[in-house]
Amino acid sequence: MQEIPEAWKTVLNKYGGQATFIEGDYIQPNYCFNFAFNYHLTEGHLSFSWRHTKNTYEQQQKFKWHAADDPRREIGNIYDTQTVLLMELPAQKNKLKIYNAGPVTTLLSRLYSGKISTGHADFDKTFITIAKPALIVPNLMPYLHFLLHPSLAPSLTLNTSWQDAQTSLFYLKLQINQLITDEQDLGFILANTHKLTDQLNQYN
Numbered sequence: 349m350q351e352i353p354e355a356w357k358t359v360l361n362k363y364g365g366q367a368t369f370i371e372g373d374y375i376q377p378n379y380c381f382n383f384a385f386n387y388h389l390t391e392g393h394l395s396f397s398w399r400h401t402k403n404t405y406e407q408q409q410k411f412k413w414h415a416a417d418d419p420r421r422e423i424g425n426i427y428d429t430q431t432v433l434l435m436e437l438p439a440q441k442n443k444l445k446i447y448n449a450g451p452v453t454t455l456l457s458r459l460y461s462g463k464i465s466t467g468h469a470d471f472d473k474t475f476i477t478i479a480k481p482a483l484i485v486p487n488l489m490p491y492l493h494f495l496l497h498p499s500l501a502p503s504l505t506l507n508t509s510w511q512d513a514q515t516s517l518f519y520l521k522l523q524i525n526q527l528i529t530d531e532q533d534l535g536f537i538l539a540n541t542h543k544l545t546d547q548l549n550q551y552n
Contacts, residue, residue, distance in 0.1 A: 355531035363387050393434040398426050431524040435545045440518035442551050443480040445507040484551050491547045494540035499533040520545050
Protein backbone atom coordinates (compact mmCIF):
# COMPACT_ATOMS: atom_id res chain seq x y z
CA MET A 349 0.00 0.00 0.00
CA GLN A 350 1.19 3.50 -0.82
CA GLU A 351 2.56 5.35 2.21
CA ILE A 352 0.45 8.39 3.16
CA PRO A 353 2.49 11.42 4.34
CA GLU A 354 2.14 12.21 8.02
CA ALA A 355 1.34 15.84 7.23
CA TRP A 356 -1.86 14.80 5.46
CA LYS A 357 -2.91 12.66 8.41
CA THR A 358 -2.20 15.53 10.81
CA VAL A 359 -4.39 17.98 8.88
CA LEU A 360 -7.09 15.33 8.55
CA ASN A 361 -7.11 14.63 12.29
CA LYS A 362 -7.11 18.33 13.16
CA TYR A 363 -9.75 19.66 10.77
CA GLY A 364 -11.25 16.76 8.86
CA GLY A 365 -13.30 13.63 9.35
CA GLN A 366 -13.05 10.57 7.17
CA ALA A 367 -10.65 10.36 4.24
CA THR A 368 -10.99 8.50 0.97
CA PHE A 369 -7.92 6.85 -0.52
CA ILE A 370 -7.98 5.51 -4.07
CA GLU A 371 -4.95 3.36 -4.76
CA GLY A 372 -4.02 2.76 -8.37
CA ASP A 373 -2.97 -0.41 -10.12
CA TYR A 374 -1.33 -1.30 -13.43
CA ILE A 375 -4.61 -0.76 -15.29
CA GLN A 376 -5.44 2.54 -13.65
CA PRO A 377 -2.27 4.11 -12.16
CA ASN A 378 -4.05 7.09 -10.59
CA TYR A 379 -3.86 7.68 -6.84
CA CYS A 380 -5.96 10.09 -4.79
CA PHE A 381 -6.21 10.93 -1.07
CA ASN A 382 -8.98 13.40 -0.20
CA PHE A 383 -11.18 14.57 2.65
CA ALA A 384 -13.62 17.30 3.66
CA PHE A 385 -12.67 19.65 6.48
CA ASN A 386 -13.89 22.52 8.60
CA TYR A 387 -11.24 25.22 9.05
CA HIS A 388 -12.34 27.85 11.58
CA LEU A 389 -16.00 27.45 10.61
CA THR A 390 -15.28 27.44 6.86
CA GLU A 391 -16.14 24.24 5.00
CA GLY A 392 -13.64 22.93 2.49
CA HIS A 393 -12.04 19.99 0.80
CA LEU A 394 -8.45 18.84 0.26
CA SER A 395 -7.37 16.46 -2.47
CA PHE A 396 -3.93 15.04 -3.29
CA SER A 397 -3.57 13.13 -6.54
CA TRP A 398 -0.72 11.60 -8.51
CA ARG A 399 0.30 8.88 -10.93
CA HIS A 400 2.95 6.28 -10.23
CA THR A 401 5.07 4.57 -12.88
CA LYS A 402 5.51 1.43 -10.80
CA ASN A 403 2.09 0.40 -12.09
CA THR A 404 2.61 1.32 -15.73
CA TYR A 405 6.18 0.26 -16.41
CA GLU A 406 5.38 -3.30 -17.48
CA GLN A 407 2.57 -2.13 -19.72
CA GLN A 408 4.87 0.43 -21.33
CA GLN A 409 7.46 -2.23 -22.06
CA LYS A 410 4.87 -4.15 -24.05
CA PHE A 411 4.85 -1.21 -26.43
CA LYS A 412 8.65 -1.08 -26.38
CA TRP A 413 8.80 2.17 -24.50
CA HIS A 414 12.02 2.50 -22.56
CA ALA A 415 12.63 4.30 -19.31
CA ALA A 416 15.61 6.04 -20.88
CA ASP A 417 13.29 7.78 -23.33
CA ASP A 418 11.40 9.64 -20.64
CA PRO A 419 12.45 10.12 -16.99
CA ARG A 420 8.82 9.87 -15.94
CA ARG A 421 8.83 6.22 -16.98
CA GLU A 422 11.48 5.17 -14.48
CA ILE A 423 10.18 2.61 -12.04
CA GLY A 424 8.79 4.21 -8.91
CA ASN A 425 8.61 7.75 -10.26
CA ILE A 426 5.62 9.90 -9.27
CA TYR A 427 4.28 12.40 -11.80
CA ASP A 428 1.13 14.37 -12.77
CA THR A 429 0.91 15.58 -9.16
CA GLN A 430 -1.74 17.93 -7.82
CA THR A 431 -2.84 19.40 -4.52
CA VAL A 432 -6.33 20.91 -4.76
CA LEU A 433 -7.85 23.02 -1.99
CA LEU A 434 -11.49 24.16 -1.97
CA MET A 435 -12.89 26.70 0.50
CA GLU A 436 -16.53 27.68 0.52
CA LEU A 437 -17.73 31.12 -0.60
CA PRO A 438 -21.29 32.19 0.34
CA ALA A 439 -21.93 33.43 -3.19
CA GLN A 440 -20.05 34.10 -6.38
CA LYS A 441 -20.60 37.72 -7.34
CA ASN A 442 -17.04 38.57 -8.33
CA LYS A 443 -14.78 36.79 -10.75
CA LEU A 444 -11.16 36.22 -9.79
CA LYS A 445 -8.80 33.93 -11.64
CA ILE A 446 -5.02 33.78 -11.22
CA TYR A 447 -2.61 31.48 -13.02
CA ASN A 448 1.05 31.32 -13.90
CA ALA A 449 2.24 33.63 -16.66
CA GLY A 450 3.94 31.19 -19.02
CA PRO A 451 4.42 32.03 -22.72
CA VAL A 452 1.31 30.13 -23.86
CA THR A 453 -0.99 31.29 -21.06
CA THR A 454 0.16 34.89 -21.51
CA LEU A 455 -0.73 34.70 -25.20
CA LEU A 456 -4.11 33.07 -24.55
CA SER A 457 -4.95 35.58 -21.83
CA ARG A 458 -5.26 38.25 -24.52
CA LEU A 459 -8.44 36.52 -25.66
CA TYR A 460 -10.17 37.08 -22.32
CA SER A 461 -11.60 40.30 -21.01
CA GLY A 462 -10.91 41.27 -17.46
CA LYS A 463 -7.13 40.79 -17.45
CA ILE A 464 -5.59 43.47 -15.27
CA SER A 465 -2.32 44.72 -13.89
CA THR A 466 -2.24 44.56 -10.11
CA GLY A 467 0.42 47.26 -9.87
CA HIS A 468 2.78 44.85 -8.10
CA ALA A 469 5.65 44.04 -10.43
CA ASP A 470 6.67 40.74 -8.81
CA PHE A 471 3.09 39.48 -8.86
CA ASP A 472 2.36 40.58 -12.44
CA LYS A 473 5.60 39.00 -13.66
CA THR A 474 4.60 35.65 -12.16
CA PHE A 475 0.84 35.55 -12.69
CA ILE A 476 -1.96 36.45 -15.07
CA THR A 477 -4.78 38.05 -13.08
CA ILE A 478 -8.36 38.27 -14.31
CA ALA A 479 -10.85 40.11 -12.13
CA LYS A 480 -14.38 41.43 -12.55
CA PRO A 481 -14.85 44.03 -11.25
CA ALA A 482 -11.21 45.14 -11.23
CA LEU A 483 -11.79 47.44 -8.25
CA ILE A 484 -11.74 44.48 -5.84
CA VAL A 485 -8.05 43.73 -6.55
CA PRO A 486 -6.27 46.55 -4.63
CA ASN A 487 -7.91 45.49 -1.39
CA LEU A 488 -7.17 41.82 -2.11
CA MET A 489 -3.45 42.20 -2.87
CA PRO A 490 -2.27 41.87 0.76
CA TYR A 491 -4.10 38.52 0.80
CA LEU A 492 -2.78 37.33 -2.57
CA HIS A 493 0.95 37.73 -2.07
CA PHE A 494 1.15 34.34 -0.35
CA LEU A 495 0.79 32.80 -3.83
CA LEU A 496 4.42 33.84 -4.46
CA HIS A 497 5.64 31.58 -1.66
CA PRO A 498 8.23 29.02 -2.89
CA SER A 499 6.17 26.11 -1.55
CA LEU A 500 3.54 26.83 -4.23
CA ALA A 501 5.93 26.67 -7.19
CA PRO A 502 6.18 25.72 -10.01
CA SER A 503 2.59 26.37 -11.13
CA LEU A 504 -0.86 26.99 -9.74
CA THR A 505 -4.35 28.19 -10.60
CA LEU A 506 -6.75 30.03 -8.32
CA ASN A 507 -10.34 30.84 -9.18
CA THR A 508 -13.59 31.72 -7.44
CA SER A 509 -15.94 30.12 -9.98
CA TRP A 510 -15.87 26.48 -8.89
CA GLN A 511 -19.38 25.25 -8.09
CA ASP A 512 -20.42 21.98 -6.52
CA ALA A 513 -22.84 20.26 -8.89
CA GLN A 514 -24.81 18.64 -6.06
CA THR A 515 -25.12 21.49 -3.57
CA SER A 516 -24.73 24.47 -5.98
CA LEU A 517 -22.37 26.06 -3.43
CA PHE A 518 -19.43 28.09 -4.72
CA TYR A 519 -15.84 27.55 -3.61
CA LEU A 520 -12.50 29.21 -4.00
CA LYS A 521 -10.35 26.62 -5.76
CA LEU A 522 -6.58 26.62 -5.43
CA GLN A 523 -4.87 24.01 -7.60
CA ILE A 524 -1.14 23.50 -7.06
CA ASN A 525 0.64 21.28 -9.54
CA GLN A 526 2.70 19.39 -6.99
CA LEU A 527 2.09 17.35 -3.86
CA ILE A 528 2.33 19.45 -0.70
CA THR A 529 3.63 17.00 1.89
CA ASP A 530 5.08 19.35 4.50
CA GLU A 531 2.86 20.10 7.49
CA GLN A 532 4.12 23.67 7.85
CA ASP A 533 3.47 24.40 4.18
CA LEU A 534 -0.05 22.96 4.40
CA GLY A 535 -0.74 25.09 7.47
CA PHE A 536 0.56 28.17 5.63
CA ILE A 537 -1.67 27.48 2.62
CA LEU A 538 -4.78 26.79 4.70
CA ALA A 539 -4.33 29.90 6.85
CA ASN A 540 -3.72 32.27 3.96
CA THR A 541 -6.45 30.83 1.74
CA HIS A 542 -8.86 31.24 4.65
CA LYS A 543 -7.85 34.89 5.04
CA LEU A 544 -8.43 35.39 1.31
CA THR A 545 -11.89 33.81 1.39
CA ASP A 546 -12.81 35.98 4.39
CA GLN A 547 -11.81 39.05 2.40
CA LEU A 548 -13.69 37.87 -0.70
CA ASN A 549 -16.80 37.29 1.39
CA GLN A 550 -16.91 41.00 2.14
CA TYR A 551 -17.65 41.62 -1.55
CA ASN A 552 -20.37 38.99 -1.90
